Amino acid sequence: MLAKGDKHAELADIFNRDEKRVEWHDETLWWIRQKRDKAAWSLGENWEQLREQASQIKSHTLSRLAGYLQDFEASAIANGATVHWAANAEEHNEIVRSILAKHSISQIVKSKSMLTEECHLNDFLMANGIDVIDTDLGERIVQLAGEAPSHIVLPCIHWKKEEIGELFHKHLATPEGNADPSLLTQAARVHLRDKFLTRRGAITGVNFAIAETGELVVCTNEGNADMGAHLSDVHIACMGIEKLIPRRKDLAVFLRLLARSATGQPVTTYSSHFRRPQPGQELHIILVDNGRSRQLAKEDFRSSLKCIRCGACFNTCPVYRRSGGHSYHTAVAGPIGSILSPNLDMKDYADLPFASTLCGSCSNVCPVKIDIHEQLYKWRQVLTREGHSPASKTVAMKAMAFTLSKPGFFSLAGAWARRLMRWLPVMVKNKRNPWYKQRDMPEAPRQSFTEWYRKNRSTPKTN
Amino acid sequence: MNSREKILQQVGQAQPPLVPLPDTPAAQTGKGSIEEFEKMLQAVGGRMLLADRNEDLGKKIASLFPQAKRKLSTILSLPDSLGEGGIPDPHSLEDLDLAILSTSLAVAENGAVWITQQETAGLRVLPFIAIHLVVVLDANDIVPTMLEAYEQIGSDNYPFGVFIAGPSKTADIEQSLVLGAHGPKSMTVILQSSS
Numbered sequence: 196m197l198a199k200g201d202k203h204a205e206l207a208d209i210f211n212r213d214e215k216r217v218e219w220h221d222e223t224l225w226w227i228r229q230k231r232d233k234a235a236w237s238l239g240e241n242w243e244q245l246r247e248q249a250s251q252i253k254s255h256t257l258s259r260l261a262g263y264l265q266d267f268e269a270s271a272i273a274n275g276a277t278v279h280w281a282a283n284a285e286e287h288n289e290i291v292r293s294i295l296a297k298h299s300i301s302q303i304v305k306s307k308s309m310l311t312e313e314c315h316l317n318d319f320l321m322a323n324g325i326d327v328i329d330t331d332l333g334e335r336i337v338q339l340a341g342e343a344p345s346h347i348v349l350p351c352i353h354w355k356k357e358e359i360g361e362l363f364h365k366h367l368a369t370p371e372g373n374a375d376p377s378l379l380t381q382a383a384r385v386h387l388r389d390k391f392l393t394r395r396g397a398i399t400g401v402n403f404a405i406a407e408t409g410e411l412v413v414c415t416n417e418g419n420a421d422m423g424a425h426l427s428d429v430h431i432a433c434m435g436i437e438k439l440i441p442r443r444k445d446l447a448v449f450l451r452l453l454a455r456s457a458t459g460q461p462v463t464t465y466s467s468h469f470r471r472p473q474p475g476q477e478l479h480i481i482l483v484d485n486g487r488s489r490q491l492a493k494e495d496f497r498s499s500l501k502c503i504r505c506g507a508c509f510n511t512c513p514v515y516r517r518s519g520g521h522s523y524h525t526a527v528a529g530p531i532g533s534i535l536s537p538n539l540d541m542k543d544y545a546d547l548p549f550a551s552t553l554c555g556s557c558s559n560v561c562p563v564k565i566d567i568h569e570q571l572y573k574w575r576q577v578l579t580r581e582g583h584s585p586a587s588k589t590v591a592m593k594a595m596a597f598t599l600s601k602p603g604f605f606s607l608a609g610a611w612a613r614r615l616m617r618w619l620p621v622m623v624k625n626k627r628n629p630w631y632k633q634r635d636m637p638e639a640p641r642q643s644f645t646e647w648y649r650k651n652r653s654t655p656k657t658n
Numbered sequence: 659m660n661s662r663e664k665i666l667q668q669v670g671q672a673q674p675p676l677v678p679l680p681d682t683p684a685a686q687t688g689k690g691s692i693e694e695f696e697k698m699l700q701a702v703g704g705r706m707l708l709a710d711r712n713e714d715l716g717k718k719i720a721s722l723f724p725q726a727k728r729k730l731s732t733i734l735s736l737p738d739s740l741g742e743g744g745i746p747d748p749h750s751l752e753d754l755d756l757a758i759l760s761t762s763l764a765v766a767e768n769g770a771v772w773i774t775q776q777e778t779a780g781l782r783v784l785p786f787i788a789i790h791l792v793v794v795l796d797a798n799d800i801v802p803t804m805l806e807a808y809e810q811i812g813s814d815n816y817p818f819g820v821f822i823a824g825p826s827k828t829a830d831i832e833q834s835l836v837l838g839a840h841g842p843k844s845m846t847v848i849l850q851s852s853s
Contacts, residue, residue: 464822
């Protein structure tokens with residue numbers, strides 16, 4: 196039932212007003228899913244072995260996370276990095292601000308970090324007089340447009356090239372009406388190169404952090420993380436505590452899975468391993484909890500922390516493909532976002548686990564074997580128990596439970612429903628019936644199956 | 659209790675009973691296939707050229723990039739090498755047309771080469787800031803997969819290392835692949851062998 200407060204459904208409705216655009220969005224993402232399939236199948240049976248290894252390595256890591264965090268910290272400090280701990284988003288943002296303030300840096304470049312999106316870092320820094328430029332091309336596009344990214348790997352997947360052309364004409368003085376991707380990318384290259392060369396502060400995310408060696412691995416196709424970090428005086432790397440893996444050689448498993456799952460490439464163009472700061476440079480690593488330790492305590496949901504943020508679940512999800520990332524109103528959208536976000540705020544994100552058909556495609560493509568669709572179902576139960584289900588849904592579910600548990604009442608209700616549908620079709624063929632929105636209602640049969648069976652098949656007995 | 663202590667305590671209490679770390683699968687023996695390396699390198703937008711070990715590399719590279727005005731190489735035997743004068747300020751490389759490096763590890767399954775701080779002579783930005791990148795490699799240095807690559811890297815104490823697979827690229831504009839997003843627009847691997 197489309198109830199008030201069912202944010203995802205409301206936002207998805209808006210997205211779906213443009214049917215052609217939805218089809219384009221859907222086809223594009225499915226095409227990316229197909230590229231992922233080709234890449235996965237090219238590894239034959241190795242692919243499933245890799246998934247199993249990755250899943251076990253992450254499960255092991257989560258079971259010894261406190262120890263690995265301390266191992267990582269010790270190694271990183273020995274390497275000359277400074278390690279900070281942030282219990283939540285506010286602390287994380289303040290740590291970033293104070294590091295930059297200490298160095299009198301008021302302009303920075305930032306490469307992709309979904310954690311910083313989760314913490315709303317950009318807004319906080321801007322409010323504190325620090326200018327942030329996102330250097331990933333997709334992120335720069337949505338930044339210029341004043342939007343949030345709609346996909347964790349493909350931030351502006353919902354933008355058409357003509358629209359980007361218009362945006363760049365407005366902000367980067369590209370020729371009006373030009374929608375040539377090469378020309379637009381070149382314009383962005385020139386514009387951002389200047390930022391890399393002049394800004395002294397660089398923030399990057401972290402794809403993997405190695406407990407054994409204290410190194411950080413950052414994967415990009417564009418090279419923007421490196422251009423920022425290597426030309427800066429201060430490199431700040433922001434990471435969730437779940438990004439740890441035990442040993443350097445474990446990267447062999449994850450780097451073979453990540454890009455293939457995300458875009459179907461065998462590997463990202465750059466897989467950069469930062470171990471020590473450059474001479475004369477400072478390297479700051481911020482370890483962020485922000486609800487992760489709370490999720491870790493939940494037996495049903497802790498495995499969601501294995502996520503390596505590949506986005507494969509987004510690309511395959513029929514709901515994501517046809518509702519778009521912004522319908523999820525959270526930093527990490529899609530299926531994985533729908534099992535991570537309710538942990539951050541049960542009330543705000545209560546709608547997300549219901550934005551699913553429970554088809555299970557997400558679990559099928561997840562490189563670390565998170566049982567996403569099962570967790571979506573379990574979250575529904577938790578949310579309903581905690582009272583976050585919309586009132587109308589609760590009433591409807593209770594009515595259904597009552598009806599289905601009483602055979603006599605069920606027969607009676609069915610008989611009257613069939614009669615009403617035949618005599619007064621407008622009772623179901625109206626705008627208030629969500630099933631009628633894009634479907635025809637079936638013709639009400641003259642009799643129920645039980646009635647037909649009694650008449651045609653059963654021998655007279657004590658019925 | 660500061661945040662560090664609070665987080666460690668919460669994580670310590672939350673984490674489940676120990677799950678064993680799986681065994682690493684055995685690495686393959688034998689070299690990586692040159693054909694596969696070339697195919698994958700092309701798939702990621704790079705190209706591979708063969709060179710005899712006795713060939714004049716300097717001449718070969720110059721002929722590949724006749725328009726390149728400013729070049730920098732970390733291969734001491736080549737012209738434009740980072741020999742004298744020490745390491746320039748990375749910011750001064752903004753107009754670098756061509757960067758030439760050599761390395762001793764490449765991966766067949768994805769066309770990547772492994773470059774550490776040593777291969778860049780301390781200039782980390784070198785393989786990113788140039789418009790064109792050339793990497794010289796020996797045919798014997800190709801391993802089959804990332805598993806063998808990390809086995810070879812072992813516990814090397816590099817301050818920085820990077821796997822580079824082809825030129826910089828993006829498909830952020832309606833999935834159209836464009837080479838040269840922020841890093842090099844082209845990448846050439848010169849494979850040396852005694853043919």
